[in-house]
Amino acid sequence: MKKDQLILAIETSCDETAVAIIRNGNEIVANVVSSQIDSHKRFGGVVPEIASRHHVEQITIVIEEALQQGNVTFEDIDAIAVTEGPGLVGALLIGVNAAKALAFAHQKPLVGVHHIAGHIYANQLIKPMAFPLLALVVSGGHTELVYMESHGEFKVIGETRDDAAGEAYDKVARTLNLPYPGGPHIDRLAHEGKPLIDLPRAWLEEGSYDFSFSGLKSAVINTVHNAKQKGEEIDPQTLAASFQASVIDVLVTKTKRAVKEYNVKQLLLAGGVAANKGLRAALEDAFSDNADVELVIPPLSLCTDNAAMIGAAASVLFNKGKRATMSLNANPGLDLEV
Numbered sequence: 001m002k003k004d005q006l007i008l009a010i011e012t013s014c015d016e017t018a019v020a021i022i023r024n025g026n027e028i029v030a031n032v033v034s035s036q037i038d039s040h041k042r043f044g045g046v047v048p049e050i051a052s053r054h055h056v057e058q059i060t061i062v063i064e065e066a067l068q069q070g071n072v073t074f075e076d077i078d079a080i081a082v083t084e085g086p087g088l089v090g091a092l093l094i095g096v097n098a099a100k101a102l103a104f105a106h107q108k109p110l111v112g113v114h115h116i117a118g119h120i121y122a123n124q125l126i127k128p129m130a131f132p133l134l135a136l137v138v139s140g141g142h143t144e145l146v147y148m149e150s151h152g153e154f155k156v157i158g159e160t161r162d163d164a165a166g167e168a169y170d171k172v173a174r175t176l177n178l179p180y181p182g183g184p185h186i187d188r189l190a191h192e193g194k195p196l197i198d199l200p201r202a203w204l205e206e207g208s209y210d211f212s213f214s215g216l217k218s219a220v221i222n223t224v225h226n227a228k229q230k231g232e233e234i235d236p237q238t239l240a241a242s243f244q245a246s247v248i249d250v251l252v253t254k255t256k257r258a259v260k261e262y263n264v265k266q267l268l269l270a271g272g273v274a275a276n277k278g279l280r281a282a283l284e285d286a287f288s289d290n291a292d293v294e295l296v297i298p299p300l301s302l303c304t305d306n307a308a309m310i311g312a313a314a315s316v317l318f319n320k321g322k323r324a325t326m327s328l329n330a331n332p333g334l335d336l337e338v
């Protein structure tokens with residue numbers, strides 16, 4: 001009988017210190033996420049230096065906690081995986097160095113993982129992947145439509161030309177004086193209001209799968225400023241609902257078109273903005289009568305940053321024989337396609 005494969009994975013690319021243990025690439029044995037959100041809230045966004053300091057303080061504790069939660073020792077672990085990029089360089093470095101130290105001390109293979117590959121592979125913890133597939137990746141730093149012909153092969157068919165979807169959510173939230181991260185707050189308000197304000201939708205050139213959210217973000221900010229100058233009150237629920245309607249309209253319309261053109265078997269949703277209730281409902285609605293494509297949406301805890309997704313993606317690399325050396329470095333501009 002084939003022995004189970006256990007991978008210990010580390011994720012520190014932004015403001016979550018996370019460690020997970022994944023069995024055979026698709027089963028969560030342990031999943032620990034230590035969030036720093038409270039430390040960044042008063043600055044209205046992630047402060048890189050503070051993020052790095054928190055990772056240093058938390059990483060050993062979180063590794064210990066994951067081993068305890070999974071009732072696993074290093075003897076049972078087959079490989080150590082870590083997010084090598086993209087992300088904040090100082091934050092990534094803490095994870096990369098911790099992973100290297102563990103791999104060296106326990107003589108285990110080391111696997112470097114792309115953060116977005118991780119977000120996509122969060123779906124493998126829910127359902128086996130069926131190729132070809134398309135992933136809609138919507139996070140704080142990325143908005144991408146990714147086509148996959150087979151495991152570990154990523155082709156970016158569309159991406160944002162300016163702000164990522166999550167970034168737009170966070171900036172709009174800031175304009176409405178909502179706490180960081182603003183996505184969940186806008187999502188909540190949007191459900192309490194109606195999309196009565198006509199906001200722009202950036203469709204870009206005919207046939208393009210790229211996105212652009214900065215025009216929409218500016219339109220929201222202008223609407224708020226103009227109202228203020230006239231001494232008028234803007235209803236935050238109406239504004240949130242109108243903003244969310246524009247984002248979802250563009251994301252869902254382009255995704256639907258890509259699913260058709262590329263004739264895929266599955267559509268995966270990935271990234272922090274995948275936690276958005278409006279987007280989840282709109283995608284479910286758009287694909288409910290399409291029996292040819294299976295829509296997979298991970299639970300909220302696997303949408304935002306975590307290490308379970310890194311472990312799932314690492315398993316594929318590990319099985320393909322991919323190994324990192326001790327010269328592995330944090331790479332904030334790491335490319336998904338290579």
Ligand code: KG4
Pocket residue numbers: 014138139140141142165166167169170181182183184187271272273274275276277303304305
């Ligand atoms: O994937 P993630 O945890 O970190 C990155 O890799 O960027 O995504 C974080 C982003 C933040 O911009 C946050 O506001 C957004 O995901 N987000 C949401 C929701 N929950 C988190 N955006 C919209 N609606 C939500 N419910």
Ligand code: ZN
Pocket residue numbers: 115119139140271272304305
């Ligand atoms: Zn992320």
